[in-house]
Amino acid sequence: MFPTNDLPGRNPQKNMKLILLTGFLGSGKTTLLKRLLKEFEDTKIGVLMNEFGETSIDGQLIQTEEFDLIELTNGSIFCACLKENFIKGMAEFLTRDLEIVFVESSGVADPSNMGVVLETVTKISGASYDYAGSLCIVDGLYFLKQFDVIPALEKQIAYASTVIINKADLQTPAVLMEIKEKIRKINVDVSIYQTSFCNVPIREMVLGMNEKQIVAQPSTNTWESRPKTKILKTEAILDFEKFSGFLQEIKYSTHRIKGFVRTTQGVFEVSCVNDFAVMNPWNRPIDETEVVFISSVGIKMTSDLLKFWKMFFGETAFKI
Numbered sequence: 001m002f003p004t005n006d007l008p009g010r011n012p013q014k015n016m017k018l019i020l021l022t023g024f025l026g027s028g029k030t031t032l033l034k035r036l037l038k039e040f041e042d043t044k045i046g047v048l049m050n051e052f053g054e055t056s057i058d059g060q061l062i063q064t065e066e067f068d069l070i071e072l073t074n075g076s077i078f079c080a081c082l083k084e085n086f087i088k089g090m091a092e093f094l095t096r097d098l099e100i101v102f103v104e105s106s107g108v109a110d111p112s113n114m115g116v117v118l119e120t121v122t123k124i125s126g127a128s129y130d131y132a133g134s135l136c137i138v139d140g141l142y143f144l145k146q147f148d149v150i151p152a153l154e155k156q157i158a159y160a161s162t163v164i165i166n167k168a169d170l171q172t173p174a175v176l177m178e179i180k181e182k183i184r185k186i187n188v189d190v191s192i193y194q195t196s197f198c199n200v201p202i203r204e205m206v207l208g209m210n211e212k213q214i215v216a217q218p219s220t221n222t223w224e225s226r227p228k229t230k231i232l233k234t235e236a237i238l239d240f241e242k243f244s245g246f247l248q249e250i251k252y253s254t255h256r257i258k259g260f261v262r263t264t265q266g267v268f269e270v271s272c273v274n275d276f277a278v279m280n281p282w283n284r285p286i287d288e289t290e291v292v293f294i295s296s297v298g299i300k301m302t303s304d305l306l307k308f309w310k311m312f313f314g315e316t317a318f319k320i
Contacts, residue, residue: 015130016093017100018118019206022111022156023137024146025256025294026273028166029104032137032198036102039202046093046101048086087117091125100206101129110152111159132209133161137198140167142274143179146255157183161209162191169196230293230302232259232309234318238289240265244279246312250293251277253304259291 023029093101122128136156147153193200240263257272268279295301
């Protein structure tokens with residue numbers, strides 16, 4: 001794509017491969033990333049992660065010493081609000097001895113201006129990536145409900161080289177067929193995999209990816225259009241049953257909930273997409289409960305957070 005200069009630790013004859021991972025909040029990007037890391041454990045890889053919020057949850061979920069990780073927080077990597085940090089992160093990886101870089105974007109990322117980003121990285125670093133394209137994960141359970149209200153979803157599919165329809169086990173065959181038809185209308189040539197828990201032939205899929213050439217367009221993401229994020233923190237150890245009840249109430253006011261909570265039954269990882277919520281035991285200690293709530297209507301979400309917290313925990317100290 002662009003000529004690569006001779007950087008320390010790099011083979012100037014071979015560009016570093018770059019693959020973008022997209023998909024709306026909770027579709028399964030971190031699950032796929034875990035599978036990618038396992039499948040390519042014999043490969044020198046880098047991971048650039050973007051969290052939507054000022055705290056990192058996904059970084060803890062894939063924490064390991066076997067790859068280089070750069071995390072960005074508080075925005076979407078293709079939103080004007082954070083693009084500069086993203087470009088710096090990509091340029092930093094080009095100075096390292098890596099073969100593949102995976103970029104896990106935030107769920108609201110619009111990849112329309114990826115070409116501009118890559119050109120800028122080349123200008124400031126003197127090197128370039130071999131961009132293999134975008135791998136988009138579609139939430140088979142909620143995609144049709146989300147599509148009309150989240151503009152970035154159409155852009156994620158349009159710019160994808162490969163689409164994975166995830167959570168297929170939770171959806172009917174008729175709806176899955178409707179999802180495929182909608183994807184084909186947006187991107188007629190895209191490769192489509194239908195699965196659960198992102199169980200796909202990963203190595204074959206990644207090595208066979210080719211960049212999809214589309215004319216760059218302005219991103220739909222701005223400060224004004226971004227979903228709103230609140231982070232709830234408390235040092236209190238919460239009653240497990242009460243927190244479960246709190247989660248079941250507040251989930252209807254959000255697109256996505258994720259984080260870690262200290263309870264009377266131990267530490268749990270919290271994960272919620274729309275009205276589907278789970279709490280999984282977490283075997284690492286945490287200093288305090290820290291849970292991220294994401295919604296398109298920030299005022300209502302904040303109001304409901306305060307109301308339901310008081311309902312279940314009374315005057316227990318917390319901050320958001």
